[in-house]
Amino acid sequence: MNKVDNFRLKFSNDNREFVPIMIGGMGVDISTSQLALEAARLGGIGHISDALVTDVSDRKFGTKFVSTKRQEFKESLNSIDKSRISFQEHDIREAMKLHVAKTMEAKRGDGLVFVNCMEKLTMNSPKDTLQYRLNAALDAGIDGITLSAGLHLNSMALMQENKRFHDAKIGIIVSSVRALKPFLQRAKRSNRMPDYIVVEGPLAGGHLGFALENWKEFTLAMIFSEVKQYLADNNLNIPVIPAGGIFTGSDAAAYLANGAGAVQVATRFTVTTECGLPEKVKQDYFRANEEDVEVNTSSPTGYPMRMLSYSPSLGSKIKPNCEALGYLLENGTCSYIDAYEKAKVECSAAGKPLAVYEKTCLCTHMQLFQCYTCGHYVYRLKDTTNKLADGSYQTLSAEHVFLDYQYSTDNKIALPQL
Ligand SMILES: Cc1cc2nc3c(=O)[nH]c(=O)nc-3n(C[C@H](O)[C@H](O)[C@H](O)COP(=O)(O)O)c2cc1C
Numbered sequence: 258m259n260k261v262d263n264f265r266l267k268f269s270n271d272n273r274e275f276v277p278i279m280i281g282g283m284g285v286d287i288s289t290s291q292l293a294l295e296a297a298r299l300g301g302i303g304h305i306s307d308a309l310v311t312d313v314s315d316r317k318f319g320t321k322f323v324s325t326k327r328q329e330f331k332e333s334l335n336s337i338d339k340s341r342i343s344f345q346e347h348d349i350r351e352a353m354k355l356h357v358a359k360t361m362e363a364k365r366g367d368g369l370v371f372v373n374c375m376e377k378l379t380m381n382s383p384k385d386t387l388q389y390r391l392n393a394a395l396d397a398g399i400d401g402i403t404l405s406a407g408l409h410l411n412s413m414a415l416m417q418e419n420k421r422f423h424d425a426k427i428g429i430i431v432s433s434v435r436a437l438k439p440f441l442q443r444a445k446r447s448n449r450m451p452d453y454i455v456v457e458g459p460l461a462g463g464h465l466g467f468a469l470e471n472w473k474e475f476t477l478a479m480i481f482s483e484v485k486q487y488l489a490d491n492n493l494n495i496p497v498i499p500a501g502g503i504f505t506g507s508d509a510a511a512y513l514a515n516g517a518g519a520v521q522v523a524t525r526f527t528v529t530t531e532c533g534l535p536e537k538v539k540q541d542y543f544r545a546n547e548e549d550v551e552v553n554t555s556s557p558t559g560y561p562m563r564m565l566s567y568s569p570s571l572g573s574k575i576k577p578n579c580e581a582l583g584y585l586l587e588n589g590t591c592s593y594i595d596a597y598e599k600a601k602v603e604c605s606a607a608g609k610p611l612a613v614y615e616k617t618c619l620c621t622h623m624q625l626f627q628c629y630t631c632g633h634y635v636y637r638l639k640d641t642t643n644k645l646a647d648g649s650y651q652t653l654s655a656e657h658v659f660l661d662y663q664y665s666t667d668n669k670i671a672l673p674q675l
Contacts, residue, residue, distance in 0.1 A: 258666045259510040266302075266519040268426060268452050269494055275368055276300040277519035278509070278662050279455075280526050280655075281500060282373020282403060283463070283533075284308030285623040286316070288523070290360040290370075292531040295655040297368030299663075302519070304403060305360055306373045307353060307390055309582060311345075312624050314352035318359075322348045327581035337598060339579045340589025344380035350393045357397035369400040371426065375464075377407030377558045381586040388415040395419045401426030403455065406464050406560060408440055413447035428453035430500070432466030433480060434487045441493070453496045455521050456484050460502030460633035462523055464560035465552065472552060472561065477501050485516055504634045506665030522662065524632030525641060529655040536652070538626050541565065543650035547636045555617040557585050557592040568629035570622035574600075574611040582620035593618045641670050651675065 265274035280296045282288050284306035293303025311322035322345070330342045357372060364370055372394045380386040387409055394402055395416060404412050408429060416422050429451050431437045437454065444450055458477025459467050467475060481499045488495055496518025503509050509520040526532055528539045542565070549565050556562040564570070577594045585591045596616035604611045622628040641658075643651045653673050661671045 259507070259514055260666050261506050261509050261513060261520075261663045263510070264513040266496060268496065273367070275302060275519070276663060277513055277517070278302070278659060279498060279519050279521040280304060280659075281455075281521045281523035282306040282371075282405065283523055283527070284373065284375060286313045286533040287527065287626075288373070289531060289533040290356075290363065292526060292529065292533075292655050293360065293370045294363055294365070295531055296659060297364050297370050298366035299656065299659050300366060300368045301659065302369045302371060302401075304371050304373045305356065306375075307356070307394060308373075308375055308378060309584060309620065309624055310352040310356055310390075311348050312582065314355050318355050320352065320355070322352055323581045330580040334580055337594050338589055339577070339583065339586055339591070339594065340381070342381055342579055342583050342586060342589070344382055344386050344389075344583075346385070346389050349386070349389050353390065353393035354397045357394055357399050361398045361400075369426070371401035371403050371428070372399050373403045373405055375406040376404055376409045376412065377464075377560070378584040379587050380584055381589065383409065383587070384411070384415070387412065391416050392419050395421040395425055399425060401428065401452070403428045403430060405430040406466075406558065408436065410439055410443040413444045413449050417447045417449065422449065426452040428455060428498075430455040430457050430466075431484070432457050432459075432475075434483050436466065437484060437487065450493065451495060453498055453518060454484060454488075455498045455500050456481050457521075458499065458501035461500055462563055462630050462632040462635075464556060464558055464562050467561065469552065469554055469561045477503075481512065481515075481517065502633055504637060505668045505670055506662045507668040509662055510666075524635055525638070525658050525662075526655060527631065527635075528638050528642070528650070529653050529658055531655040533626070535626055538629065539652060540649055541567070541629060542631060542635055543639050543642070545631070545636045545638070550631065550633060550635060555615070556619055557616050558619070559592070562630055563633065565629040565631060565635070568627070570617040570619075570628040572612040572614050573617065573622070573627075574613060575618045575621050577618060578621045582624065584620050592616050641672070643672055643675055
């Protein structure tokens with residue numbers, strides 16, 4: 258009978274074998290170090306994320322990066338022009354060093370810990386920001402980097418002087434052959450192909466690599482086989498890792514039997530003790546019904562994003578927080594600032610309290626765990642655990658979910674012990 262444990266993930270030029278389960282990166286600190294470390298301890302691959310790393314460092318290590326930056330750029334607090342705000346190269350480096358190095362020091366077991374790097378987080382200086390983030394992660398000893406959302410064609414070149422360029426694993430997330438092709442062509446120039454390719458389908462959580470109008474026309478199975486075919490046609494032997502809507506061990510085993518190197522999963526781990534979401538939010542995920550799940554354009558990145566319709570980030574009135582965070586600033590602007598200003602005028606003219614629906618301040622809402630992004634099957638989470646006497650759901654351990662993916666058969670999901 259097919260199960261995930263019948264397979265192992267292997268990278269080229271590497272003799273090691275891994276349990277073919279990768280827990281996807283979930284920023285901001287939803288995929289915590291503890292969650293990633295559990296995956297590694299169990300022989301698989303976990304991700305931390307470098308999104309808002311200064312804030313993560315402040316919370317975990319008591320640094321003061323965010324408040325210091327806010328103070329430094331306070332002149333623009335009441336202005337819509339945020340062009341003076343710049344990223345703090347030293348702070349990013351230090352925060353990365355703390356977040357990554359401390360995680361790697363705590364690693365046990367035969368698995369790996371990677372960092373998810375959303376390339377769209379531009380901080381008013383796309384190339385420099387990226388170069389610092391990527392190299393700081395390598396210097397701090399990360400096992401691998403997964404490049405996602407808004408792939409920068411020069412990413413490989415930005416790391417090629419780093420002494421760990423060939424030793425760390427470097428992978429990318431794509432949702433089409435169209436996005437894959439130019440990246441591979443450019444990577445050739447740095448003489449460095451990615452070590453793995455995550456193919457993310459339209460049922461994933463977080464941002465989607467599809468247009469709002471037509472994401473329903475695609476399936477993960479379809480894109481997975483297109484990417485496999487493209488690599489075969491070009492004699493490229495790179496593990497392909499499907500992601501998005503792989504909910505049971507049997508779903509995963511079917512992809513592995515079809516030639517996947519591993520699977521990337523996330524939503525089932527959002528309700529584990531090790532996940533960074535506050536307990537209340539985990540319960541909000543558990544109680545989701547199918548009709549509560551929506552794909553919308555509230556993210557200022559420009560990519561559609563899947564979230565729960567009762568996500569507190571929707572229709573909020575939070576003031577742009579670019580001085581403190583400012584991860585999405587491009588040339589001093591962010592589409593949330595425009596939406597906020599527009600809503601102020603419209604709501605005031607209509608005599609209504611301020612509520613911004615068009616866009617959301619993703620930095621602030623992700624920082625506060627108020628953007629309830631999730632995979633399509635979030636509404637099945639309640640079937641993966643026990644309902645307790647007080648009406649709440651039992652939180653799971655990451656180990657339980659990981660082992661359920663690894664050993665389950667016949668689409669069964671093992672419930673945790675009460
Ligand atoms: C809460 C949450 C946050 C996510 N954040 C990110 C992120 O920061 N970067 C990223 O590349 N993918 C992100 N994703 C996508 C996952 O890493 C993963 O590829 C996808 O959700 C897998 O599908 P599944 O959730 O159906 O298992 C996120 C997913 C979830 C559920």
